[in-house]
Amino acid sequence: MTKISLYNYLTLALCLLAISGCDPKDPVNNKLDLVNVEYTPSQEVFPNPERGFYKYSKIDLTTGTGALSANQLAAYRQNNITLLGRMIYLKNFRNAPLSQAALDEVERDFVTARNSGVKLIVRFAYSESQEEPDAPLNIIKQHLDQLKPVLEKNADVIYTVQAGFIGAWGEWYYTTNNLNTAGAQAEVIKKLLEAVPKSRTIQLRTPAYKQQYFQRNTPLTYQEAFQETDISRVGHHNDCFLASTTDYGTYKNPTVDKAFLNKECLFVPIGGETCPPTDVDPANSNKAQTEMRNLRWSYLNEDYYKPVNDAWKIDGGMNNIARELGYRFQLTSGDFSKNTKPGGKIYVRMLIKNLGYAPIYNKRWVEIILKNNKTEEKYRLRLDETEPRFWQPLATNEIIAEGGVPAEIPEGSYSVYLNLPDAAPAIYANPHYSIRLANENVWEASTGYNKVYENLTVSKSSKTDNYSGSLLFEKMD
Template identity: 40%
Template sequence: MRQNISSSSLFRSRRSVREKVNLFRIRVIIKQWAMRRKSEKLIYLLLLLPVGLVFFFMSCGKKKAEGAPDTSAEINYSPSLDIFPNPERGFIHTYIVKSGGTPLSSAQLGLLRKENISMVLRVFYLDSFKDKPIDEAGLSLIQADLQKIRDAGLKAILRFAYTDEITGTDAPYDIIEQHLNQLKPIFEQNKDVISFVQAGFIGAWGEWHSSSNGLATTDNERKVLFKLLEVLPSEIMVQVRTPGQKQAIFNTASPVDQSIAYSADKKARVGHHNDCFMSGGSNYGTYSNVTAEKTYISNDALYIPTGGETCPPEGGYDPSCPEGRNEMKLLKWTYLNLDYYQPTLNAWKSSGCFDEFHRNLGYRLVLLKSKLLGQAVAGQDYSVSISMTNTGYAPLYNYKVTSLVLKNTATQNVYSFELPVDIRQCKPSGTFNIDQPVKLAGVSAGNYDLYLKIADKADNLKNRAEYCVRLANTGVWTEDGGMNKLMQQIKVSAQ
């Protein structure tokens, strides 16, 4: 006979069964958990405890970081208008030397950083070697100059040429090839302090025109450029004189894009230098189709460098502050020569925009905010969330090592953790986010200040502050180690 059971009794009966099943499951979990700790006494003790106390013991057994509340602090940073040097960007000075000439002055180079200059253009005229190899004295001069540049905490743009007269003579291709083979070991030995190389060699001033040996043709320019790219380390970029020359050499008007950027692809390694910048019209033949070629350079320069020097204006053109600002932004200028053309540079100074250009030539990275946990466990992942922008005219072009650095507030011990990010992706006016877990391997327990370090990839330069990127924020830069203080602390507990 079927019993008449009320719905409430049936509910209590089912709940009782569920509770027993859940309790059984909890006891199984507890047993597995305790066995991993090899404590049989703990197993039986926990199995005898009420369920509520079991949960209490289980929660107490967790690492603090796993069950701790969110203690992250979000900080917004203030931008700075300070002018300061940063690697591979800004105003530059040009130093020219002919065969047997005077080496660079270490004393003179040592003063440049006080002008907030981090880079120089060194032009070597091989005028005594148009029909023979570069002699040992000539090679030694080049090597010694690059060493002085390194000692001064600077970097160099290089150019080689044979004549500084429009009617002068250059060298035939076989001599150029021989010279480039001789220069290859110097390029390799000094790649850490070479920012870029201008194509050079052909014609007056190495500017690829007026060649006495008929080299100012697309085929010969291609031969010289490809040979230069061959002897240079693959990470060094080369600049050619006009956009039309690059387009003709590679037989395309398509700019470099993300698919080949920063690769060993020859096209991805070739940028532009304009030595008649801000002169109006075609910039003395720099452009044949002004609007189209400026658009081409603007897109190309997201990944390859542009720079050069001003020239006397033509046709009533006025290189005013607005014109200078618009051109530098459009063409993503990374450097500009201070030694020519003085009337244009002086006009910018008197009009009040020179300092603006000094700040914004090249990249200018600014911290926006960071969100970082106040606690961490040694050996475990630590979440990093940092946001920045680039208020400069151009991105970085050479790879940098970006790291989170922990500095113990008591012992001053430093731990550095490289972040898998490419800071070159921080494009002008764009936002760049670093959202990465960092495994705090080997960190001792203690309190730490947090820093962001953006360093040169060369082992012998990465710990020199002159070669680290300073962020344009108030109160963050420290010369000690070339780091940017994030103004946050964490407490690291032992594992």
């Protein structure tokens, strides 16, 4: 946050020169106590929830190994990692119900993730080699019924759930139970959509799987997005990104399928990992960035395939990928009321641009916070009509609000913050799950707030109008 300019007299002069151009309902033109703030961009690579490079980890339930470590997750966060690819193997239960001990292990995973400020990309599987068996369809469905309460309880720390279950590594290939038929795959998808909380997506290994299940080849539309319907909850993952002309069979027709994903993944997440290249040259970072931006990628395995990832470090593109993978929100400017009175109006307008490859996909609040600069007493205005999931890549969006402060608010100097917290109550107040903006000198790590203006005066002597609307700041505990 850098340059502040008062333009009271400029606004007045413009209105006098061109009265017909001043809309009497426009707060910018009529409130002569606004402050304009311009923000300094930041090039820093920093952690933000639900985006970026992820670390792979695995557990084979009831074998006594593989439990998540809080110390390890803390170390990941220090390296800007907020996502963990969590492979949960069910090898001991290929022909039996999950035991309570197994379910408890899954529960402990989620608790450790929550306490560590990370989220999980979850996948279940029965086999980690082509020679190992998977499980029959009836067992898969039984296990999903058992897992449903655990997944519902811990939806807050689930980023997405990859389809899994079928074949080696849950990649829907090498099945030993004849599960590579359209009928069997459809039953697994249906049961997954029932077991995974409606607030979360599942991901399928190829675009064709989704198109086959829904009997539709057209991408999601703006009107369908984020409605918690089945079709709006199915995203995509690619475990052989940039590895061949078809990414090892990910695409039937690369040109057509990529055009589909370009539109579809504005509304559902996509991510995955690279692979050893076969019929193509290893992708340099320029090609990788172009492809990830075109397909709207949100996350990528940091460690696999390592020779490909390391090449991006060598050619100088890795930092840019780390910055722009997923979303990256940056303020350009803002207009704020310079002062108000108890019971008076406050006007806020900010322009925010998404510099990342993708939007956000899970529900998140947009809030304006007032904090008393002396007592730190806080007041919140939640903008329920502002939907940040529609802040699309390379688009500039407007956050605008006119609200009222309580009649009993103490006089004094207040800072104004933009808060983008997780909507889940369990982690709403945890700053690790709030979004940091890509601007200098705005982030407050202790609260997860972004300071956008620091000298709003609340005084009974202010000439501000009384507020009579329904958007009221509420005192926070």
